[in-house]
Amino acid sequence: MIETLALVRDTFRESFARKIFWGFLGCSTALILVFLLALHIDLVEGAMAAVSVFGQSVDRGRLVEVDTVVKKLLGGVAAFLFSAGLFLSVFASAGLIPTVFEPGRIELLLSKPVSRTRLLLGRYLGTLAVIAANMAYLVLGVWIVLGAKTGVWHWSFLLSAALTVFCFAVILTIVLLVAVLSSSPALATMVAFFFLIVSPVLAQHARLAPLFNTQWPRDVVQGLYYLFPKVYDMGNMSRLALIERSVSSWIPLWSSAAFAVVTLAAGLWVFSRKDY
Amino acid sequence: MTAIIETDGLAKHFRSFWRRRVVRAVDGISLAVKPGAAFGLLGPNGSGKTTFVKLLLASVRPTAGRAMLFGRDCWDVAARRAVGYLPENHRFPTYNTGSQMLDFYAALSGMPRLERKRRATELLELVGLSDWGGVRIGKYSKGMLQRLGLAQAMMHRPKLLILDEPTDGVDPVGRREIRDILGALRREGVTIFLNSHLLGEVELFCDEVAIIRRGRVAAAGALAELTAASGYRLSADGVSDAVREELRRSAQQVAVKNGLVDFHFADREAANAALDRLRQSGSQIDSFTHVRSTLEEVFVRAVEESKEGA
Numbered sequence: 001m002i003e004t005l006a007l008v009r010d011t012f013r014e015s016f017a018r019k020i021f022w023g024f025l026g027c028s029t030a031l032i033l034v035f036l037l038a039l040h041i042d043l044v045e046g047a048m049a050a051v052s053v054f055g056q057s058v059d060r061g062r063l064v065e066v067d068t069v070v071k072k073l074l075g076g077v078a079a080f081l082f083s084a085g086l087f088l089s090v091f092a093s094a095g096l097i098p099t100v101f102e103p104g105r106i107e108l109l110l111s112k113p114v115s116r117t118r119l120l121l122g123r124y125l126g127t128l129a130v131i132a133a134n135m136a137y138l139v140l141g142v143w144i145v146l147g148a149k150t151g152v153w154h155w156s157f158l159l160s161a162a163l164t165v166f167c168f169a170v171i172l173t174i175v176l177l178v179a180v181l182s183s184s185p186a187l188a189t190m191v192a193f194f195f196l197i198v199s200p201v202l203a204q205h206a207r208l209a210p211l212f213n214t215q216w217p218r219d220v221v222q223g224l225y226y227l228f229p230k231v232y233d234m235g236n237m238s239r240l241a242l243i244e245r246s247v248s249s250w251i252p253l254w255s256s257a258a259f260a261v262v263t264l265a266a267g268l269w270v271f272s273r274k275d276y
Numbered sequence: 277m278t279a280i281i282e283t284d285g286l287a288k289h290f291r292s293f294w295r296r297r298v299v300r301a302v303d304g305i306s307l308a309v310k311p312g313a314a315f316g317l318l319g320p321n322g323s324g325k326t327t328f329v330k331l332l333l334a335s336v337r338p339t340a341g342r343a344m345l346f347g348r349d350c351w352d353v354a355a356r357r358a359v360g361y362l363p364e365n366h367r368f369p370t371y372n373t374g375s376q377m378l379d380f381y382a383a384l385s386g387m388p389r390l391e392r393k394r395r396a397t398e399l400l401e402l403v404g405l406s407d408w409g410g411v412r413i414g415k416y417s418k419g420m421l422q423r424l425g426l427a428q429a430m431m432h433r434p435k436l437l438i439l440d441e442p443t444d445g446v447d448p449v450g451r452r453e454i455r456d457i458l459g460a461l462r463r464e465g466v467t468i469f470l471n472s473h474l475l476g477e478v479e480l481f482c483d484e485v486a487i488i489r490r491g492r493v494a495a496a497g498a499l500a501e502l503t504a505a506s507g508y509r510l511s512a513d514g515v516s517d518a519v520r521e522e523l524r525r526s527a528q529q530v531a532v533k534n535g536l537v538d539f540h541f542a543d544r545e546a547a548n549a550a551l552d553r554l555r556q557s558g559s560q561i562d563s564f565t566h567v568r569s570t571l572e573e574v575f576v577r578a579v580e581e582s583k584e585g586a
Contacts, residue, residue: 006383010369017371104367108428111333111361111438112384113353275336 003114004122011096011126020092021130027088028138031077035145041069070152075242077142078157081135081164082235086196089131089168090175094189096127097172098179106276116272124176124264131172132165160238166253170229170260171195177267180274198224199231229256278347280436280467281309281332285341287491288327301327303491304341309469309484311435314462316482316499317471318575324491325471326364329440332469333361345436357385360429364440364471366421370414374405374424377413378431385432392431399427402457404450418445426454430461437461440471455481479503479571487578495578499571506569508547510539511562512554519557523550536562 015021100106100123109119139161147153171192178188201208205225209218233252240247288302302324309315319325330336332343334351348355368377378396387395400409403423408416416424422445429437437458443451458468458481472478478485479499486496495502507528515537524530526549529540541547547564554561569577 002383002386002388006380010372010380013376014369014371099369102367104363104365105369107330107333107335107363108361108366108368108381109384110335111356111359111363112381113357113359113386114384115353273337276330 003112003118004125007119007122008126008129011123012130014096014099015093015127015130018095020096021134024088024092024131024134025137028134028141031138032141032145035073035142035149039073039149041066041149066150066152070146070150070154071243073146074142074154074157074160075239077139078160078164078238078242079235081139081161082167082231082238085135085164086168086171086231087193089135090171090192090196091189093127093131093172094175094179094192095185096130097123097176098183098185098188101179101183101276103276110276117268120176120180120268120271124172128165128169128172131168135161135165135168154242156241159241163234163238163241167229167231167234167256170256171231173260173263173267174229177263177270180267180271195229196231198228199233202228203230203232226251226255227259229259231256278311279308279344280311280313280346281307281315281469282344282347283307283328283332283341284344286328286331286338286343287340288324288331288336289339300491302331302338305488305491305493306341307486307493307496309467311467312462312465313484314458314468314482315470316478316485317469317488318473318475318478318485318571319488319494320579321473323488325488326440327491328488329438329469329471332438333359358432358435360432360434360437362422362425362429362437362439362442364444366425368413368421368425368428370412373410373412374400374416375409377424378428381428382431387432395431395433396427399430403427404453419447419450422446423450423454426457434466436467436469438469438471441473442470443472443474443477451477475571475575485571487575489579489582492582494582495574502574503569503571506573507567508541508544509563509565509567510541510547510550510554511536511564512539513537513560513562515554515559516557519553519559523553526550540567 012021100109100119110116114122139158143154143157174195175188175192178191179185182188202221202225205221208221212218212221230252234256237247237252284306286302286305287300290299290301291297292299305324305328317325317328327336331338332345332350333356343350345355345359350356372380375396378399379392382392382395383389396409397406400406403426405420405423405427408420413421413424422442426439426442429439439458442458443454446454455477462468468481470478470482483499484497485499485502487494513536520530520537523539526541526546527539528542529538531538539547539550541550551561551564
């Protein structure tokens with residue numbers, strides 16, 4: 001346990017030194033401050049509200065239901081987290097894993113009485129914790145500010161944030177595998193971005209299939225959809241959770257989890273065999 | 277008694293990308309390092325020293341043979357528990373301060389927090405960096421990094437220290453201090469495995485050495501034995517031409533320097549017989565010395581011989 005905690009703490013230190021952590025914290029704080037200072041919600045007769053941002057009415061002076069306003073705002077934050085947030089997280093954290101494999105650093109780590117599996121998992125958990133801590137700060141900050149201003153507390157927003165962290169955990173296994181194979185932060189970032197970009201395309205597999213004349217490309221698209229992590233679908237699940245609608249299929253969640261387990265296991269296996 | 281380090285036919289062959297060319301970095305090394313020894317690993321550049329150390333510390337998988345630490349396979353995590361290591365060309369993360377770096381690596385060795393804190397203070401003092409513990413490593417000089425690296429290797433009180441060029445970049449005074457620290461550790465029974473190209477350092481500190489060339493052991497043994505009598509030198513004045521020619525038959529070498537005749541004999545018997553003959557002939561003996569080889573001579577000889585044998 002001492003060893004794993006040391007690895008997690010070391011990842012935090014590196015993220016502090018690279019200003020990754022502070023950059024994220026600054027962006028999150030700015031967003032929270034917008035909600036805290038610029039967003040003005042006047043409650044009228046309890047359930048109705050007039051909303052203004054930077055003094056400008058966003059509903060042209062009409063009264064709207066508080067619940068609807070809060071859901072829209074939280075939906076906006078959730079969408080931000082699932083799109084730009086994920087890209088930023090991958091971009092910011094991709095270097096944290098490959099740096100461990102730098103010559104002169106890895107030899108000393110491997111000489112310690114710690115298994116290679118634990119070394120790599122410790123770094124993976126550290127990176128995940130850096131991003132999760134920042135996401136938790138942003139999500140809780142916005143949730144508390146909006147809750148305090150409106151009296152409406154949407155617990156489903158927290159669930160949607162947890163889903164975002166899960167999604168990042170899945171993508172991070174790709175970063176880990178590519179980093180172990182190539183020791184290149186740039187390549188690890190590129191491959192992770194590829195999976196993020198291709199996800200919304202593959203999510204349309206049912207619409208894409210008829211565009212092909214032959215069967216095999218349809219099978220490939222279908223196969224890739226089920227094989228790859230379903231970031232886009234999980235974003236949809238997060239949206240549905242927010243508007244309190246039931247989820248029609250859990251396939252995106254468990255198939256992405258299965259993908260992460262296989263990718264992580266492959267990364268650990270390659271690392272355990274590799275010469276440094 | 278179980279050897280602290282034991283390798284048996286240890287080999288590491290690297291293949292090129294297309295698998296056509298094979299580089300035999302380590303090619304069947306069998307060595308044993310006894311507890312409490314100061315062992316020096318020597319070899320020309322590219323001889324396989326660093327790969328050998330990496331094999332010992334499970335950075336690299338062997339192609340053949342095996343390496344044992346404390347009687348356990350070196351790939352067993354427990355085998356590395358009592359090993360301290362200072363790599364060559366280390367790159368300690370510069371975002372840490374000296375104290376944080378010591379704390380991190382000691383934590384990876386499983387040391388409890390309070391003990392780590394106490395030990396870090398103690399070791400920073402020992403290596404002369406007590407004022408630098410709170411400063412980021414990025415600001416350290418090469419010599420300071422070596423001292424810090426040594427402290428890192430000693431943090432968890434290892435029974436075996438593997439040091440790869442420990443005095444690299446350290447000034448002469450610092451080198452002496454490092455030697456003193458290592459000497460104190462030896463007196464406490466710590467086994468020291470020194471990988472260095474500085475023959476003088478090894479000669480001053482080690483009692484056993486192995487010289488490797490092209491991944492194979494070219495010479496190995498106790499330093500005293502390897503550098504043992506390379507002969508006896510007898511220097512005399514007033515040596516007649518007849519006596520000089522007579523002694524030339526049993527001498528390895530005869531030279532005239534500043535009016536004195538220097539004879540070099542391979543063994544003690546020949547040297548003593550020559551001494552008697554010179555006295556009998558009325559020559560004046562100027563000096564009679566037992567000549568030892570330097571480690572450099574042993575090294576060059578071993579490397580040259582292995583070249584001829586290849």
